[in-house]
Amino acid sequence: MIKALLACAVGILATAPAFAATSSTSEQSIRRGEFLVGYGGCHDCHTPGWSEHGGQAPKDALLTGGGTNFQGPWGTTYPPNLRLYVQKLTPKQWTANLRALKTRPAMPFWTFRYLSDGDLADMYAYIRSLGPAGKPVHDWVPPGQPAPAPYLRLVLPGPLAVRPGE
Numbered sequence: 001m002i003k004a005l006l007a008c009a010v011g012i013l014a015t016a017p018a019f020a021a022t023s024s025t026s027e028q029s030i031r032r033g034e035f036l037v038g039y040g041g042c043h044d045c046h047t048p049g050w051s052e053h054g055g056q057a058p059k060d061a062l063l064t065g066g067g068t069n070f071q072g073p074w075g076t077t078y079p080p081n082l083r084l085y086v087q088k089l090t091p092k093q094w095t096a097n098l099r100a101l102k103t104r105p106a107m108p109f110w111t112f113r114y115l116s117d118g119d120l121a122d123m124y125a126y127i128r129s130l131g132p133a134g135k136p137v138h139d140w141v142p143p144g145q146p147a148p149a150p151y152l153r154l155v156l157p158g159p160l161a162v163r164p165g166e
């Protein structure tokens with residue numbers, strides 16, 4: 001009996017460091033994701049009030065979408081609420097989505113090509129760690145249809161002076 005208990009205790013001790021390593025690894029992943037999201041500029045458009053307050057927002061508002069909306073020849077676009085977005089996805093699905101992503105302006109979807117799958121997993125870990133908050137943003141509004149403000153409007157001077165390929 002004592003032998004069995006000892007064996008059990010040794011078993012627990014042997015597995016304890018593994019648990020500690022896992023949680024510190026995920027803490028590291030979250031911190032690195034926070035860095036990538038911050039330096040990648042995601043808050044600029046996906047966090048309401050971020051630009052107006054010099055790059056600050058309460059935790060409740062972070063990445064809840066509709067920070068900076070855009071209107072132009074593509075219609076009106078609203079950066080989605082990423083905290084709700086990640087709730088529906090596994091890390092694998094998130095990475096697959098970002099790899100295949102093509103959106104209307106002004107989402108700079110091409111920047112993900114500079115990131116490894118590990119980087120994308122860290123971003124997911126950070127956003128997921130914030131928990132769900134906020135509401136879904138307004139859907140994309142096609143050109144020429146009324147769209148709720150605020151948004152930044154791109155005003156073109158007329159036909160393009162230089163056509164692509166010239």
Ligand code: HEC
Nearest residue numbers: 040041042044045077078079080103104105106107108140
């Ligand atoms: C300059 C503004 C801007 C920046 C910076 C930006 N986004 Fe976006 N993002 C948008 C807009 C606008 C949309 C919606 C585009 C549309 O409706 O087609 C969007 C859409 C998305 C989507 C939606 C994908 C889908 O499935 O529809 C994801 C995910 C996303 N952004 C993640 C990010 C991440 C992560 C970063 C930081 C690396 C980031 N965005 C930076 C403006 C931005």
